């Protein structure tokens with residue numbers, strides 16, 4: 001798929017001395033903030049949307065977090081290979097299309113377009129490889145074939161299959177000693193959320209309640225694709241991210257990202273499937289997860305409907321840079337609840353900054369940029385970075401514009417008037 005158009009990304013190396021610091025991120029396994037061990041170019045995989053409703057502030061927070069990571073890595077001198085998927089076939093999309101009486105393909109197409117305009121408005125750098133599941137179905141089938149050939153799968157009787165005798169395929173987790181390494185969760189923790197997050201712990205015929213679905217054979221009225229001896233069907237959710245990350249980055253890529261609701265099962269299963277297929281580990285060398293953004297006392301979610309949509313705010317005339325500032329003002333590892341007052345405060349803050357950029361001069365630009373670089377490299381501490389800009393903006397008026405600070409705010413924070 002073609003992603004949204006890229007905003008301009010000013011290069012700071014020519015203007016400011018040195019370059020950005022190496023990015024360090026909190027790793028729950030190490031219980032510490034750890035520098036990424038990037039060797040040359042950096043590979044980053046961020047789980048993309050399931051396009052059945054519009055981008056809300058929670059999604060936007062997640063994509064902005066990895067936009068910051070992308071900007072910090074580039075400013076540190078790395079080329080970034082950024083990969084993002086689009087879950088353009090999955091149960092939630094089919095269910096919403098059915099509920100609304102629309103074709104699931106049309107729903108996906110219109111929501112993907114809306115997502116693109118939201119990302120472009122927020123000045124998020126697009127991925128280099130932006131990959132839908134439907135357009136790469138052969139690759140997902142190839143992954144399953146590879147797993148079947150390894151002898152780590154089994155089939156489960158599927159009486160409601162369209163084709164008599166066709167059976168759903170599962171991964172046998174008892175063959176995978178690395179299962180659990182990504183999340184570090186106990187079996188009890190896993191079982192507690194599995195059903196709520198797309199799993200099917202009670203499916204009759206499974207060897208273990210947690211075994212992930214790899215291939216769902218065709219049911220009446222559901223879309224399905226040819227897969228030869230596997231029978232027509234469609235992949236289980238986690239499989240797409242295994243396949244797409246391996247195809248574009250290979251094992252041992254630098255960073256996988258998403259919201260904390262993806263820690264388990266999604267990232268755990270994507271990783272264990274890749275290990276099962278390749279016999280190598282790890283899948284991703286590091287992970288980062290955006291804490292959930294709430295609204296009206298609950299996690300903001302498309303399924304619950306308690307949403308603040310980016311597109312609605314933009315249509316109401318809100319400056320996307322104010323939206324970006326609201327998001328940047330919260331550290332990615334802290335849960336927070338969106339309130340309307342946050343936008344008003346951000347509009348005023350952005351106004352103070354843009355006035356300072358017109359008259360504050362560039363005399364202390366290098367010092368400011370050093371501070372922003374250090375804050376962002378330290379576990380993407382954007383609230384501290386914003387505070388530094390506040391302090392700078394409150395400084396003496398030198399009666400001259402600040403082109404270097406303007407470029408730095410753009411390159412590092414994605415903020416430009």
Ligand code: 5CA
Nearest residue numbers: 047048049050058059062087258259292293300
């Ligand atoms: N397509 C899958 C990933 S392969 C998916 O989770 N899609 S999604 O549309 O449901 O979510 C897109 C991204 O937004 C995910 O990384 C998810 O973790 C994140 N996300 C969803 N809700 C919130 C929220 N309330 N706060 C923060 N991030 C969220």
Ligand code: ZN
Nearest residue numbers: 047048241266
């Ligand atoms: Zn994913």
